[in-house]
Amino acid sequence: MLSAMRVPRVERPNNKSRPSSIYRRPWWQVALLHLSLMAGSFLMLLPFLWMFITSVSNPASAFSSPEHFHWIPHIWYWSNYADVFHRLSANGMSFWLLYWNSLFVAIGGTVGQVLTSSMAAYAFARLRFPGREPLFFGYLATMMVPGSVTLIPVFILMRDFHWINTYYALIIPGIFSPFGTFMLRQFFMSLPRELEEAARIDGASLVGIYWRITLPLSKPAIATLTTFTFLGYWVSFLWPLIVTVSPQMRTLPIGLTVFMQRYTADYSQWMAASVMATVPVILVFLFNQRYFVEGIKLSGIKG
Amino acid sequence: MKISERKAEALVALLFLLPNFVGFLLFTSVPVLASLYFSFTHWDLFHRPQFVGLQNFISLLGFAHQGGNLIANDPFFWQYLYNTAFLMIGIPFTIAGSLVLAIALNRKMRGVVVYRTIYFLPTITAGVAVLIVWKWLYNTDIGLFNVIIDDLGIWLHVHLPSLFPVAFTGPDWLGRVEWAKPSLIIMGFMMSVGGGNMILYLAALQGVPRELYEAANLDGASGWQQFRHITWPLISPTTFFIGIMSLISGFQGGFVTSYVMTQGGPAGSTTTIEYYIFNKGFTMFNMGYASAIAWFLFLVILVITLLTYRYGGRTVTYA
Numbered sequence: 001m002l003s004a005m006r007v008p009r010v011e012r013p014n015n016k017s018r019p020s021s022i023y024r025r026p027w028w029q030v031a032l033l034h035l036s037l038m039a040g041s042f043l044m045l046l047p048f049l050w051m052f053i054t055s056v057s058n059p060a061s062a063f064s065s066p067e068h069f070h071w072i073p074h075i076w077y078w079s080n081y082a083d084v085f086h087r088l089s090a091n092g093m094s095f096w097l098l099y100w101n102s103l104f105v106a107i108g109g110t111v112g113q114v115l116t117s118s119m120a121a122y123a124f125a126r127l128r129f130p131g132r133e134p135l136f137f138g139y140l141a142t143m144m145v146p147g148s149v150t151l152i153p154v155f156i157l158m159r160d161f162h163w164i165n166t167y168y169a170l171i172i173p174g175i176f177s178p179f180g181t182f183m184l185r186q187f188f189m190s191l192p193r194e195l196e197e198a199a200r201i202d203g204a205s206l207v208g209i210y211w212r213i214t215l216p217l218s219k220p221a222i223a224t225l226t227t228f229t230f231l232g233y234w235v236s237f238l239w240p241l242i243v244t245v246s247p248q249m250r251t252l253p254i255g256l257t258v259f260m261q262r263y264t265a266d267y268s269q270w271m272a273a274s275v276m277a278t279v280p281v282i283l284v285f286l287f288n289q290r291y292f293v294e295g296i297k298l299s300g301i302k303g
Numbered sequence: 304m305k306i307s308e309r310k311a312e313a314l315v316a317l318l319f320l321l322p323n324f325v326g327f328l329l330f331t332s333v334p335v336l337a338s339l340y341f342s343f344t345h346w347d348l349f350h351r352p353q354f355v356g357l358q359n360f361i362s363l364l365g366f367a368h369q370g371g372n373l374i375a376n377d378p379f380f381w382q383y384l385y386n387t388a389f390l391m392i393g394i395p396f397t398i399a400g401s402l403v404l405a406i407a408l409n410r411k412m413r414g415v416v417v418y419r420t421i422y423f424l425p426t427i428t429a430g431v432a433v434l435i436v437w438k439w440l441y442n443t444d445i446g447l448f449n450v451i452i453d454d455l456g457i458w459l460h461v462h463l464p465s466l467f468p469v470a471f472t473g474p475d476w477l478g479r480v481e482w483a484k485p486s487l488i489i490m491g492f493m494m495s496v497g498g499g500n501m502i503l504y505l506a507a508l509q510g511v512p513r514e515l516y517e518a519a520n521l522d523g524a525s526g527w528q529q530f531r532h533i534t535w536p537l538i539s540p541t542t543f544f545i546g547i548m549s550l551i552s553g554f555q556g557g558f559v560t561s562y563v564m565t566q567g568g569p570a571g572s573t574t575t576i577e578y579y580i581f582n583k584g585f586t587m588f589n590m591g592y593a594s595a596i597a598w599f600l601f602l603v604i605l606v607i608t609l610l611t612y613r614y615g616g617r618t619v620t621y622a
Contacts, residue, residue, distance in 0.1 A: 033407060034414075040404075041421045044497060046447075047436040048424050120323035127316035128309065135320075139327065140547075144604040145335045146555045148580045149597040152348065152590060153334035153341075176326030179548075183503075186544045190510055190537070206315045220506035228499055235430045237559075253430060260431070267435075274432035281427045282420065289419055 055272035106233035117180030125188035187221035223291035342594035359595035405504030422497025441476035449473030507541035
């Protein structure tokens with residue numbers, strides 16, 4: 001019966017075939033939607049805006065009182081940004097090296113996580129093997145144990161592997177968090193089986209189905225996991241703090257604590273550093289976000 | 304023939320699982336089991352752990368008679384458990400908000416990329432710096448919220464003195480027991496409504512075949528009917544996933560937020576279980592007790608997840 005069904009085609013939506021364009025709606029509905037989205041945007045932007053303004057405000061008066069805070073600073077202290085570099089150098093760290101470490105760790109970890117967890121998720125979602133359900137439940141269950149208590153055992157493991165103060169310790173343990181496997185399994189399960197069945201009948205191997213059908217169809221989910229994992233590594237604080245020793249191995253969040261340890265005068269530099277630290281994640285998000293909307297268009301499935 | 308096919312499939316499954324499973328075993332399972340062992344020990348992190356049987360669990364969960372009353376051995380634990388559950392009130396609102404946002408932003412529209420980025424921004428900037436910003440927003444005297452509320456209070460008092468005999472002022476958001484938890488809930492909502500959940504929903508909405516909507520349109524189904532009978536059931540695996548993850552992270556969370564915003568106060572009203580585990584393990588160096596708390600919490604989460612699986616799982620539709 002399934003073989004009688006026409007093989008669905010996977011299409012990228014183009015502008016012409018997209019039916020639910022908002023411009024079909026009456027203008028006032030469009031306006032209302034924009035208006036409410038803009039109001040929400042303002043609330044969302046507020047903390048970030050404030051962060052940016054503080055980053056170019058007079059470092060001596062930031063955070064002191066509302067009279068000293070101006071939404072449009074009288075004088076723009078761009079020098080705060082340069083001071084971030086000087087300040088870190090004075091503490092034996094280089095801003096660029098921190099940046100590079102964070103980038104390298106986040107990219108390595110993300111690639112590892114997406115690759116290994118998508119393979120495992122495919123096995124859990126689509127392949128039959130003995131012990132599948134109990135094993136999956138084991139994955140699920142370990143997520144329920146709070147991370148703060150596994151911190152020490154993993155740390156001891158790192159020490160026994162002689163991985164302390166290396167990229168291995170920063171990257172590898174995070175790759176195997178069960179989160180990615182769980183998330184992708186849920187997504188794979190919601191994909192229409194008909195495509196895979198058809199490919200199987202056409203003689204495709206399981207590996208081929210995973211690589212040529214499941215993965216390409218899952219671009220939205222892969223892009224999501226990529227964003228999450230990258231972000232997770234990027235803001236990770238406690239783990240890099242305990243497994244790195246030398247200033248050369250530190251990541252950005254650890255480096256930025258330099259600005260936390262003093263008094264009010266450092267807020268401007270801290271916010272300047274935080275603004276700079278946000279840029280790569282915005283880029284990753286912008287790169288991935290087009291896949292969030294690149295949907296699957298299946299034709300012929302109704303038959 | 305059939306059997307060998309099945310064997311071949313199991314073999315492929317094994318190969319697919321292997322890379323992840325080895326890492327999972329080493330870096331997740333082993334540490335989790337180690338922490339189970341530690342929960343039966345007394346361990347100060349510096350000396351060898353000493354096996355003490357159920358002592359940690361008795362100190363944690365036990366009750367004792369004292370002057371005719373039942374007194375918990377560790378009253379702090381129950382207070383922090385209550386705090387943790389209270390702070391989770393925001394979860395359903397956040398999930399609903401994320402879904403509404405995802406539906407609003409799942410269309411071809413001018414500026415949709417800009418909107419998506421802006422709503423995701425609070426999640427991107429997550430970290431101590433943005434919490435400091437929120438701490439300022441909530442500041443009683445100079446924070447933005449109270450500056451606006453105080454100005455409004457004065458304005459109303461001046462223009463409508465009969466209705467507002469005194470000019471109202473903004474509360475001490477983070478300093479009062481009755482305001483601290485709602486403040487953190489509001490902040491959590493604002494910081495995560497456009498975050499991961501929205502993106503998961505965007506991805507899920509993309510998986511709903513457009514043909515279904517076209518057919519429903521032809522049948523004259525309203526927007527709400529289309530949502531109720533097409534969108535909602537087809538994205539239910541994602542809702543299920545988000546629900547479970549929110550439960551887990553809700554029970555396990557709150558350390559960094561409370562640490563930066565309130566240091567767990569006032570009067571311990573924003574100290575969560577995670578905060579307590581951290582304090583016990585890393586400031587009081589009682590890792591055995593901390594592990595016991597974690598394992599009790601694990602059981603709570605497990606039971607709730609199983610119930611969700613049993614009863615919520617029924618409403619999940621897989622294609």
